[in-house]
Amino acid sequence: MEHKTLRSLVKQHGTPLFVVDHKELRKNYALFRKHFPRVQVYYAVKVNSDPAIVETFYNEGSSFDVASMQEFHTVHELIAHLPTKQRQDFIWNRIIYANPIKPNETLQELDQYKPLVTFDNHEEVKKIAKHSPHAGLALRLQVPNTGSMVELSSKFGALPGEAVELIAYAHEHKLVVEGISFHVGSQCTNPQNFIQSLHLSASIFAEAKSKGFNLTLLDIGGGFPAAYDDSVPALSSLAKTINSELNRLFPKTIEILAEPGRFLVASAGTAVSKIIGKAIRSGKLCYYIDDGVYHTYSGIIFDHCVYHMKSFKKGATQLCAVFGPTCDALDTISLAEQLPDLELGELLYTDNIGAYSAASSTHFNGFPPAKVVHVNR
Numbered sequence: 001m002e003h004k005t006l007r008s009l010v011k012q013h014g015t016p017l018f019v020v021d022h023k024e025l026r027k028n029y030a031l032f033r034k035h036f037p038r039v040q041v042y043y044a045v046k047v048n049s050d051p052a053i054v055e056t057f058y059n060e061g062s063s064f065d066v067a068s069m070q071e072f073h074t075v076h077e078l079i080a081h082l083p084t085k086q087r088q089d090f091i092w093n094r095i096i097y098a099n100p101i102k103p104n105e106t107l108q109e110l111d112q113y114k115p116l117v118t119f120d121n122h123e124e125v126k127k128i129a130k131h132s133p134h135a136g137l138a139l140r141l142q143v144p145n146t147g148s149m150v151e152l153s154s155k156f157g158a159l160p161g162e163a164v165e166l167i168a169y170a171h172e173h174k175l176v177v178e179g180i181s182f183h184v185g186s187q188c189t190n191p192q193n194f195i196q197s198l199h200l201s202a203s204i205f206a207e208a209k210s211k212g213f214n215l216t217l218l219d220i221g222g223g224f225p226a227a228y229d230d231s232v233p234a235l236s237s238l239a240k241t242i243n244s245e246l247n248r249l250f251p252k253t254i255e256i257l258a259e260p261g262r263f264l265v266a267s268a269g270t271a272v273s274k275i276i277g278k279a280i281r282s283g284k285l286c287y288y289i290d291d292g293v294y295h296t297y298s299g300i301i302f303d304h305c306v307y308h309m310k311s312f313k314k315g316a317t318q319l320c321a322v323f324g325p326t327c328d329a330l331d332t333i334s335l336a337e338q339l340p341d342l343e344l345g346e347l348l349y350t351d352n353i354g355a356y357s358a359a360s361s362t363h364f365n366g367f368p369p370a371k372v373v374h375v376n377r
């Protein structure tokens, strides 16, 4: 975002500020659609669940991946005005409840909407059959997450070897398994993860067919990388690889969906903070700012993401440390940033911080989350 815009927003709203550029959200959505013409987009709401962001993607035609009832209701509120039939169709066709483990209460509440839900084990089949017998199922598969920034296959996913037996088990419980889902790990820069996952899925489709189960849906999950730096491969090259495998392995009649999150929102978020303290410790210049890892920079802890601080002011830089406002030493944004000599009250900012950031802010130590401002809505 332009410096001028950020400065004037700070004048108006103060700091800490989290700015969401909806023009960038629409641009990312359009780019994803362009590169994956065969794939329906299910925005992964957890990545940034701000209702304004969800609404912008809804208006662009997106479907949604939700994993809690609160996320479900954020989407449901957007479609509450639709006539009952259209609303039911939207939930049936365009929402996936992509949490393989669901509390009984959640399943009971979901059943009226006949949603598509994921599962990966026998106990879950028994739960779904009892509490949400009208749900459609997608089997979450464990796939390679090699080299992805955030590993997502140690907690969920059936082994490929047990997939067809689980599909049969669901069938015995009068449930229909519509297809397969997987997640290659977040910020996946290794196309081999996708290639191997597509091969595994195709062989399960074939094995299932030989046992009389006709799978019609393939959910290739998230993991599409945000361009945090020049080393990240462009979406176009990843898409080329994935599309050619999809077309080779899966007939046109198979419905294909993806659950991108980070790719759609990372570049649309900018955090702006103010320097509230300054000290020299062990010869190093230390800045204390009014945002930190319990707030917009939570991704440093939970998302294993490295964020850089930038200054609006040019000039000679030196190696600095940047800390958040709380009393916890964990609240360290960076021990090695190149920044100029700045005065108290001056601003720092971080771009590409739209994903796994503001949405996981806490109120720890009495410091509230950054104010969220939407531009170009």
Ligand SMILES: *Cc1c(COP(=O)(O)O)cnc(C)c1O
Pocket: 044, 046, 047, 065, 098, 183, 185, 186, 187, 221, 222, 223, 224, 259, 260, 261, 262, 263
């Ligand atoms: C978190 C998550 C996503 C989004 O992943 P990104 O790497 O941000 O694209 C998609 N699907 C599921 C099931 C997830 O848990």
